[in-house]
Amino acid sequence: MTVTGTPANPELVFLPLGGIGEIGLNVYLYGIGPEDDRQWLMIDCGITFPDDSEPGVDVVLPDLRFIENDRQNLAGILITHAHEDHIGAVAEMWPKLRVPVYVTKFAAHLLRSKLQEHSHGSEVPIVEMAQGARFNIGRFDVDLVTVAHSIPECNSVFIRTPAGNVLHTGDWKFDDTPAYGDPSDEAKFARLGDEGVRALICDSTNALVEGISVTxxxxxxxxxxxxxxxxxxxxxxxxxxxxxxxxxxxxxxxxxxxxxxxxxxxxxxxxxxxxxxxxxxxxxxxxxxxxxxxxxxxxxxxxxxxxxxxxxxxxxxxxxxxxxxxxxxxxxxxxxxxxxxxxxxxxxxxxxxxxxxxxxxxxTEAHEGPIHASGHPRRGELTRMYRLTRPQYVIPMHGEPRHLEAHATFAEGHGIMTLRGVRDGKLVHLGPNSPHIADSGIPIGRLYRDGNLVLDAGDPCVTERRRLSWNGYIAVSVVISRSGDFAADPVVSMAGLPARDAKGLPMSERALSAVYNAVESIPRPRRKDPALIRDAVTRSVRAEMRLVWGKKPLCSVLVSVL
CATH class of the missing domain: 3.40.50.10710 (Metallo-hydrolase/oxidoreductase)
Structure with a gap:
């Protein structure tokens, strides 16, 4: 198969934006050509779900700033299968990329259903691809390999380039008796191994588990x-x-x-x-x-x-x-x-x-045997994959650091060279020279879908929610006359704090006392400065709460000077 537009310098690079160092949020970029003439192919564009440190967040999305800034050189997005951690971000992130999305029939149905929830849904060019097909996406000569997993129509992706061939496994397992659907195409893996696999970029989820997966x-x-x-x-x-x-x-x-x-x-x-x-x-x-x-x-x-x-x-x-x-x-x-x-x-x-x-x-279990099976390869299946494909290098992916390092050690035990230290945001040169990691400083991160908004992971609202969940919240309203006296009694409202202290005194009274003390400590002529009063009251209330409760709640102070 002839691929047009391949540059004279056939450099091949790999750049994970998510999925290496974590399970979920899978986004992998492959690039062909020198830095000033490089075309990219994205494999998968998934989400992950928030943990306890991200209260109120609905979904975690990948930060695609790097490829957004180079989207004119992005040939397309190829989805290996329809799990949310591989396809779930496409609908929301596509407007920033605006390239064709390549999916199998089943994944296309699910993607179209999700796109109906978005105003740009009808604009997304969806290209249905057959399992086992070979085709071009820009400079990329792509060959799909059918694999068993825990959802229909899963694919590994073989990319042929002048700088060497790479096999991206996606999520997979060897299941000779999958009950329904097709088993992994071992014969094709063997043929690709005969053709030559420079790098096997491989699922590490169960790299710590001995044996083979239950069928x-x-x-x-x-x-x-x-x-x-x-x-x-x-x-x-x-x-x-x-x-x-x-x-x-x-x-x-x-x-x-x-x-x-x-x-x-x-x-x-x-x-x-x-x-x-x-x-x-x-x-x-x-x-x-x-x-x-x-x-x-x-x-x-x-x-x-x-x-x-x-x-x-x-x-x-x-x-x-x-x-x-x-x-x-x-x-x-x-x-x-x-x-x-x-x-x-x-x-x-x-x-x-x-x-x-x-x-x-x-x-949760039966005496007859297991009632659940993983969709990822154990060590016995990894060994089988090595023997079929005979890669020069293994680069572990789809795992937390402990899975990745265990996979690298396991592959090395089979006499295969590995590239350790590959993580999200690390640009890897795969060929034509020896694979190595470049110190590229590529920006990575997370975005939060928070209700109807998409926020940067550093947005202070999430940090404030986390603090609220531990320490509660106090709101104070203070009204000061131009003479520097209280024009009305301060008002305190609390949420998430105990009603009384250890002596049985109302916490609201302790807070009010702190408000009065803070304002009265300010010389009367300076009480016309709302910012000064706000800062003094905030410090005083939080200090009082720490004294009687042991915690410092968030505190918001509204000051009006009449």
Whole structure:
């Protein structure tokens, strides 16, 4: 395949803007050509979710300043698969890039659905690509390799260049019996290995785990047994995007004589996309949640969102008995066919405790074997990938530092050279010379979707919320006459503070006393300066609160001089 426009200097570079040093927020740039004539291809454009240090933030988006400033040289965005941490930022970030987006059919359905929520949605040029296809995106000779994962139509990306070939695995696993969908195309990996792989840029999520991944066929068999022996109502929660798992569950429900009810918007969105893409078997039917009350308790299975303890998801509402249609009682069962993502443990345990308090059976494992399988490769599968592709170098990606370093050590143990220290914002020269990291100082960071706004991660409002959650808030209103006297009594309003101190005195009175002391400590002629009064009152109130409470709340002071 001939690629036009390739420069005389065939330099090949790799630049992660997200996804190396963290799990999620995947954005990877590949560049062909010298710095003054370089064309870029973006692989994936995903989100991640906020942690406890980012209160009120809805979604974390990647900071794409670097490529926004060079977007005239961006050939396109290629999406490896439709998980949110790989595709979730496209809809919001596309107006800053304005290039074609290359996706498979299933991912295209989900992307178009999301774009309907944005005014620019109809402007986005979506190019549907077939799995296993080879095609050009600008200077890039791209060859897709089908891989198994936990969502349909996943792809590794092989890029041929005069400076060497690179294999970007995306998310993958080897599953010889995936129950539904295609296994990873090992024969093609072997052919690419014969052709030559300069750099294998590879998923590290399970690089600390020995063995090989459980197959979806084993999970499907075990779920069928578990569902078949339940007597009351059954709810099953899993990652909604795992279409193969949803099909296996629906088949198990059908075998047990149960009707499937979809509960939660994500479940409906994914199943409808799978149906429209021709991935959902026609004989498997389902009902909406409003049908749940009319189905006999031993004849229903609810597929529900919320496996990670999300507060607004269907399972959380069911656990609290607050769902308008889906009610569970003693003798009913909830099956967790999912792994708890690190950081979500407390939320998941909270929901499980709420279910247990109501006499609802919780099933997280079965004596027959596993009822969940990861979509990422363990060490046995990494070894298999090395043998098939025979890379000169391995660059670990898609992992936290501990995963990346473990992967590098593991690859080196197989006699493969690695490039350690690759992190977000590090420009890597892959060829034609020996791979190395350039000290490029490329800006990276995070953006926050906060309600209807997108904020820089350094915006003080998030820091203030974090402080509010720990220390509370005091608002003070002070009115001073031109003579320097109080024109009215100060007003104090508090939120998030104890009502009384250790002696039983109202905290509001302690705050008021601090306000009076602060103002009276200022010479009367200087009380015409609102800024001076504001600063004095703020310091005095916070110091008083620290004295009697041990914490310094945020304090806002409004001063009026009449």
């Amino acid at each position: 979806e066929e084993v999970v499907a068999t075990n779920l069928k047994l578990v569902i078949g022996r339940q007597k009351g109502r059954v709810a099953l929660t899993t990652f909604a995007s795992n279409v193969n798992r949803l099909i296996s569950i629906s088949e198990a429900a059908r075998a047990a004589g149960r009707e499937v009810v979809l509960v939660g918007r994500a479940m409906h969105r994914i199943v409808e996309a799978a149906r429209d893409s021709g991935l959902w078997p026609e004989h498997l039917t389902y009902s909406d949640q409003d049908a749940f009350p009319s189905i006999p308790r031993d004849k229903v299975l609810a597929l529900v969102t919320g496996s990670q303890g999300e507060a607004q998801a269907a399972l959380a509402r069911i656990a609290k008995g607050e769902h308008p249609f889906v009610k569970f009682d003693q003798g009913d069962s909830v099956i967790f066919s999912s792994r708890t993502i690190p950081g979500n443990e407390d939320s998941v345990i909270r929901i499980q405790n709420q279910l247990a308090d109501r006499g609802i059976s919780i099933i």
